[in-house]
Amino acid sequence: MVRMFGHHPWTVGDLVAGVDRGSVRLPDIQRPFVWPNAKVRDLIDSMYRGYPVGELMFWTNRDSAHTRPIGAEVKTQDASYQVVDGQQRLTSLYAAIKGLQVWREDYSRELISIGFNPLTGRFEVPTPIVRRSVEWIPDLKSVFDDPINARYDYLKRLRSDQARTVDMEVERAAEIAITRLYQLLSYEFQVVQVKEDVDREVVADIFVRINSEGVNLSSADFILTWLSVFWEEGRAQLEKWARNSRFTPREVTTIDREHEPQAPKCSWTPSNPFMTFHPGQILRVAIAVGLNRARLADAYNALRGRDPRTRTIHPERRDIELTKLKDGQAQSLNPLHWDEFLKVMERAGFRNKSMITSTSTILYTYALWLIGRNRFGVPVDELREVMARWFFMSQVTGRYTSSPETRMQEDLNRLDGQAETSAEFTKTLTSQIEAALPADWWAVTLPDALDTSSVKSPAWVAYVAALNILDADVLLATSKVKDWINPNRTTVKGIEKHHLFPKAYLRDQLGLRSVRKINQVANFALVEWSDNIAISDDPPNKYWPAEVAAKNLDENRRWRQEQWHALPVDWTMLGYEEFVNQRRNLIAAVTYEGFKRLTDANYEPDLSRPDADTDGGLNPLLLPTLENLVTAGWLPAGTLLEPVDDASSNTAEITEDAYIKVGDHTCETVDIAAREDNVDVESGWDYWRARLDTEDEPILLSELRIRAAHAGITTAPAD
Structure with a gap:
């Protein structure tokens, strides 16, 4: 056996000096982020108490071209040792002792400072109270700079407190504690030093094996590590994209010139109103486009050239897969492609980050957009329309929320092997959209999904997107919803979600105590913020006529607004439970009309509302909700639910x-409960079966609610 490493002791002082000179550096296989300050505090506290804090691993290598220095200062020596494991500990210690700024994960800069109390031996992340207290040294850096002066200044501060007696015992305790802290420079780390003749691929494999034993790295991290070995430029491109997604071109220029005054001016960044990237996220797009893979674990093995049966590495396979990745990444990072894709989001009615419930939906829709544009040659105008429908469908159904890699791989497989024509691409995606959103989905599933108090729910967000598509007004105003949600609009406050049945009225007059009931999204309407302040806590039949009269809107316009905002006819005369039930149905109908307009730009929406006295019979829209079934006794509290999939042994309660408890998690809806059980289904009603005393066999929840509807259970009984 060839021994690739040896053990060597390094003191903290030696480590700090090595980093300071530049002889100890981070290789490009490492991630550039540092621990939160609280974890740095815990590390120093453990060392102060003499606890072991783990080994470090260095690679003895003088190849400075593949390293970056820790800290921002100019280094005086070339690299001699590269950190393979222990980056977070070493970077954190160095920054705290030297008082340096570090890059955070969001690419912001932050100074690490740790406070120290010599009288108690405690360490804390400095708060305003700690900084003002005479008992604390606000930043332990001062101790490592000059322990004598630090002790002198500390005792001087103590004596400035007239209510405190600083006697010889206090002075001695402070001196011992400060000296003990300074002696951390002599604290020894055991360093495993990998020998110089070990090549970069083996070192990268060591790094992956070490970290794969914990939960620190994802498959994306493994691939980024691999890229550092075989395509360093590619990884640098991904990191640059991720960083620049957080800043405007002007901001990037300023940042670059802080470190290199002659850096060129930045003219474009992928900054957008929907998300900021991590390198692994845009890598996911590149892999889907280039390698036709969604599962990153499979992509990692493919990139390594590893035969899945023999587990042997084949360099020729590796080179082929790397070429594919380079092509996919070139497409993904093309500014023209990204700017064109952003128009898809706007066309789908999505305007800013608050409307995005799944970043995976953005990533995978962008990947499919690139495939349609480049592999299938779909004209950009036609592609924008089909991908806008795809994005809307994926958001409202949560297509990429549960098991996203599996679902995306299925989508990629459907396109694989098809004739690479514009018509085939559009046909394939359209068939999936229609399968995911049949008519009964809009009539049953969507109203049920609107039985929630979460304004981040895909169902509510889809409704807001539909209002944007339909060019809807804000309620009782002449402004447009899409203008208020415009990410480029800078206002103190925009539109607010107003309770149509005011909270105080529901609580004080109707006696409702459930926050979930009061804050139902079906009780919200989008109004200008000044209107929300003006509306009192009166019942709707009192405040609404006054508001309508005050606005003096054209009758046709007001009627149209009531249709857009899904207000039932004579809604102010309804009871609260009846109101939210009817409005869920109307919100679903408006959302459907917005989607139809998205399907056909010339479509004229039908926003007509049923008359107040219409007998709905057993319309699918009136199927009872989960809460209806529980309160009516059809699904008593404590009922056990089991999956229809016999392979799953999990149960819910x-x-x-009127929630469903799955394990330690409480879920608002049956769909969320199904996803909590790690399944990807169209409807949770068809996933769970209830064990009831009245039934010989477990009964599907979808069948139970139909029975309840026939029995007249369509609304919850009055409190």
Whole structure:
């Protein structure tokens, strides 16, 4: 056996000096982020108490071209040792002792400072109280700079407190503690030093094996590590994209010139109103486009050239897969492609980050957009329309929320092997859209999904997107919803989600105590913020006529607004439970009309509302909600639910609050409960079966609610 390493002791002082000179550096296989300050505090506290804090691993290598220095200062020596494992500990220690700024994960700069109390031996991340207290040294850097002066200044501060007696015992305790802290420079780390003749691929494999034993790295991290070995330029491109997604071109220019005054001016960044990237996220797009893979674990093995049966590495396979990745990444990072794709989001009615419930949906839709544009040659105008429908569908159904890699791989497989024509691409995606959104989905599933108090729910967000598509007004205003949500609009406050049945009225007059009931999204409407302040806590039949009269809107316009905002006819005369049930149905109908307009730009939406006295019969829209079934006794609290999939042994339970408890998590809806059980289904009603005393066999929840509807259970009984 060839021994690739040896053990060597390094003191903290030696480590700091090595980093300071530049002889100890980070290789490009490492991630550039540092621990949160609280974790740095815990590390120093453990060392102060003499606890072991783990080994470090260095690679003895003088190849400075593949390293970056720790800290921002100019280094006086070339690299001699590269950190393979222990980057976070070493960077954190160095920054705290030297008082340096570090890059955070969001690419912001932050100074690490740790406070120290010599009288108690405690360490804290400095708060305003710690900084003002005479008992604390606000930043332990002062101790490592000059322990004598640090002790002198500390005792001087103590004596400035007239209410405190600083006697010889206090002075001695402070001196011992400060000296002990300074002696951390003599604290020894055991360093495993990998020998110089070990090549970069083996070192990268060592790094992956070490970290794969914990939960620190994802498959994306493994691939980024691999790229550092075989395509360093590619990884640098991904990191640059991720960093620049957080800043405007002007900001990037300023940042670059802080470190290199002659850096060229930045003219474009992928900054957008929807998301900021991590390198692994845009890598996911590049892999889907170039390698036709969504599962990053499979992509990692493919890139390594590893035969899945023999586990042997084949360099020729590796080179082929790398070429594919380079092509996919070139497409993904093309500014023209990204700017064109952003128009897809706008066309779909999505305007800013608050409307995005799944960043995976953005990433995978962008990947499919690139495939359609480059592999299938779909004209950009036609592609924008089909991908806008795809994005809307994926968002509202949560297509990429549960098991996203599996679902995306299925989507990629459907396109693989098809004739690479514009018509085939559009046909394939359209068939999936229609399968995911049949008519009964809009009539049953969507109203049920609107039985929630979460304004981040895909169902509510899709409704807001539909209002944008339909060019809807803000309620009782002449402004447009899409203008208020415009990411480029800079206002103190925009539109607010107003309770149509005011909170105080529901609580004080109707006696409702459930926050979930009061804050139902079906009780919200988008109004200008000044209107929300003006509306009192009166019942709707009192405040609404006054608001309508004050606005003096054209009757046709007001009627149209009531249609857009899904207000039932004579809604102010309804009871609260009946109102939210009817409005869920109307919100679903408006959302559907927005989607139809998205499908056909010339479509004229039908926003007509049923008359107040219409007998809906057993319309699918009136199927009972989960809460209806629980409160009516059809699904009593404590009822056990089991999956239809016999392969799953998990069970769930109905709670007294009409939720479903799956493991330690409480879920608002049956769909969320199904996703909590790690399944990807169209409807949770068809996933769970209830064990009831009245039934010989477990009964599907979808069948139970139909029975309840026939029995007249369509709204919850009055409190």
